[in-house]
Amino acid sequence: MTQKKLKEYKGFIWTRDLTRPGLRVSVMATDPEEAFDMLEEKHGKGTVHDLHNEEEANTIR
Helix, strand or coil, rough: CCCCCCEEEEEEEEECCCCCCCCCEEEEEHHHHHHHHHHHHHHHCCCCEEEECCHHHHCCC
C-alpha cells in the first residue's frame, strides 16, 4: 500500500467571535480537505480561514 505524501498547508484563522486577530497556522496534511478538518478539530467549527499550499499554488494549470 502506498502512502500519500504529506504537504505543508499554511494560512490564517479567525475565531467566530473575532476577539483575536488572525492567527498564523501550519499543518501537515495529504490534501486541503484533511488540512481543513485538522484546523476545525483543533480550533473549533465556524472558524474563517485562508489556507494554501505553496507548491500547489505555483503549479501551472
